Amino acid sequence: MNIALIGYGKMGHEIEKIALGRGHKIVSIIDVNNRHDFDSDAFKSADIAIEFSTPDSAIENYHKCFEANVAVVAGTTGWLDHLDEVKKACEEDGKTFFYASNYSLGVNIFFALNKYLAKIMNDYPDYNVSMEETHHIHKLDAPSGTAITLAEGVLDNVERKENWILETESKPSDLAIHCIREGEVPGIHEIVYESDADVISIKHDAKSRKGFALGAVVAAEFAKGKKGFLGMKDMLNF
Ligand SMILES: NC(=O)c1ccc[n+]([C@@H]2O[C@H](COP(=O)([O-])OP(=O)(O)OC[C@H]3O[C@@H](n4cnc5c(N)ncnc54)[C@H](O)[C@@H]3O)[C@@H](O)[C@H]2O)c1
Structure with missing residues (x-):
């Protein structure tokens, strides 16, 4: 080709x-x-x-x-x-x-896993959900395109969340995305569900490009x- x-x-x-x-x-x-x-x-x-x-x-x-x-x-x-x-x-x-x-194939598997977990967590309102993404210092956009796709996967399935928002949530319907820029990190994305009792998190960490x-x-x-x-x-x- x-x-x-x-x-x-x-x-x-x-x-x-x-x-x-x-x-x-x-x-x-x-x-x-x-x-x-x-x-x-x-x-x-x-x-x-x-x-x-x-x-x-x-x-x-x-x-x-x-x-x-x-x-x-x-x-x-x-x-x-x-x-x-x-x-x-x-x-x-x-x-x-x-x-x-x-x-990345791994990230696309992770997208599917994120949607599946979000569907389950929709029935468990004691868990709040938030996201964190880390990339190299040269990245121009924030949140990353991958983080936006992950956020859409959560918003489509967790009814108590309505919008994603950069940094700290200001109301319970916000899905907070915390963006970190450091070193030469190719890309880390983590979705965290947290209740008073415990934390469930899923994470994708790219080893290279x-x-x-x-x-x-x-x-x-x-x-x-x-x-x-x-x-x-x-x-x-x-
Ligand atoms: N979709 C994905 O899987 C994926 C993965 C990694 C990076 N990205 C995205 O890809 C983009 C590029 O990433 P990168 O790490 O290669 O960045 P980079 O900064 O290393 O490279 C960007 C290149 O584009 C060139 N450029 C700037 N303006 C141009 C123009 N008008 N016409 C043609 N070229 C131009 C720059 O000179 C540079 O060589 C970013 O938006 C990044 O977020 C997407």
Whole structure:
């Protein structure tokens, strides 16, 4: 498969290694200083563009891909206020767009576990629920996209919680997300249910960026030849 990389930072480099290892060809690499390459024949020859850039630049990059008719696997987080325009491009103009707030298989198993636990805990109001996420100091958005997906999993299933909120909850219906930025941590997410009697917590701790990069390349293989707005639930069977 011909792959274009958009954003050649920590994730872009990791994805390049994994894509080459799986027999794919990197036909174009676009970063902040060569954005004119969106108009190149090399970029247009890509089957898929894998995009891991910054929250502010992502949406413009997606439109560039749509203009060139190149399918997108989107990894950047923090751009979801533009979600409707991306979905519209998929539904009305037949574009292909795959998005996951987290591409790691382990995290997606964790998403399913989070929903299952939340369904059980809905019947036990003595437990309050809160979340904590820790990432490296370079991360631009907070809470992380993964934390938002986890929060949605709780809010959809625990009726006594209505909104997620950064830091401390101000009313019982708030789901507090505490965000820590330290060192080079690839990503830790923990959901904690606490009563007067005990604490139940589930935690995912990424050892490196490899899991995210592999998941993004597998998503690109899955999305090739498909149309519409796709996500992990289309690719995984749980
Ligand atoms: N979905 C997931 O599984 C997942 C996993 C890890 C990281 N992320 C997200 O991916 C994004 C990138 O993460 P990273 O760790 O590689 O960051 P990074 O800072 O190491 O790399 C970002 C790259 O994007 C480039 N860039 C900036 N503006 C650009 C533009 N207009 N066009 C093209 N490139 C541009 C930067 O120069 C840099 O090389 C972040 O939003 C992060 O939260 C998502």
